[in-house]
Amino acid sequence: MTDRTAELEPPAIPAQPKPPGPLKEFWNSFKENRGAVIGLCIFAAFLFIAIFAPWIAPYDASEQFRDALLQPPAWQEGGSWQFPLGTDPLGRDMLSRLLHGARFSFFIGIIVVSLSLVTGVVIGVIAGFSPKWADTLIMRVMDIILSFPSLLLALVLVAILGPSLINAMIAIAVVLQPHFVRLTRAAVMSERARDYVTAAKVAGAGRFRIMFLTVLPNCLAPIIVQAALSFSTAVLDAAALGFLGMGAQPPTPEWGTMLAEAREFLLRAWWVVTLPGVCILVTVLAINLMGDGLRDALDPKLKRS
Known part of the structure; x- marks a missing residue:
């Protein structure tokens, strides 16, 4: 009897594995791109340096050693391990200035991207939900801004506002803003006709809620x-x-300003020009590699099989 009952029982269904959460799924896609992982590690290292530069740097960025002007790096003849990367024309430690320069570069990037992102996304969402005449007006203004070479437009704006680090950040944010406006508007236009937006309207959701709480979260990936x-x-x-002398002003240890101060010593002291340039190159390359990985992980159409 017991055997017969066992035969009539349905076979046990194996438990299905729990699907990965969104963060784990994102990381699984992101880490498939080795270049993006390397870029993330380099970016994290520079971010760590930027945060803790005052404690990592052996000297203050403006401290001058008048008896060690243009001293070469430690591995060259005449160098000293007191200044591992040498000194600049005023006797300031290159290592300390490069470490402090990371703070300014990351501060510039965070402020500029935040300004252009917030304003560009707001304008793009408004353009996507505006009447045709208002949408056309907004986009033509963005087209006019994009028709100018970005660096030239930034130079004009800084010349109007006055050379300084703050004005340079404002000018760069204005130059980058149209890219966010166009991207956000295109994403909103493709999302606003979907069924969930219609359902939100039928449910009585207000226009502001539909724009910024219903549609915008689905446009965040690009x-x-x-x-x-x-x-x-x-x-x-x-x-x-x-x-060009229109951004951070000396003695600010910003990498571009360090290049400007040292350009006349290019043939005599290669390290005062090469080292800030290498820092800019490595940082930008790491961010671009990381951006490629984000694109592959966040856009389902670009995910690798």
Whole structure:
């Protein structure tokens, strides 16, 4: 009897594995791109340096050693391990200035991306839900801004506002803003006709709630990727403005300003020009690699099989 009852019982269904959460799924997709993981590690290292630069740097960024002007790095003849990366024309330790320079570059990137992201997303959402005439007006203004070379427009704005680090950040944010406006508007236009938006309207949701709480969260993936790539653009443009004397002013240890101060010593002391340039190169490359990984992980159409 017991055997017969056992035969009539349905076979046990194996337990299904629990699906991974959104963060784990994102990380699984992101880590498939080895270049993106390397970029993330380098970015994290520079971020750590930027945060703890005052404690890591052996000297103050402005401290001068008048008996060690243009001293070469420690591994070259005439160098000393007191200044592992050498000194600049005023006898300031290059290692300390490069470490403090990371703070300014990351500060510039965070402020510029935040300003351009917030204003660009708000304008883009408004354009996506506006009547045709208002949408056309907003987008034509953005097209006019995009028609100018970005660095030239930033130079004009800084010339109007006055050379300083704050004005340079404002100018770069204005230059980057149209990219966020166009991207956000395109994403909103593709989302506003979907069924969940219609259901929200039928449920009585207000216009503001539909715009910023219903539609916008579903448009964040391409915006996040654009923000990561804009970070590297902001660092590059700030360095270019600093090199031209329109950004951070001496003795600020910003990498572009360090290049400008040292350009006349290019043939005599290679390290005062090469080392800030290498820092800019490595930082921008790491952010671009990380941006590629974010794009692959956040856009389902680009995920690798």
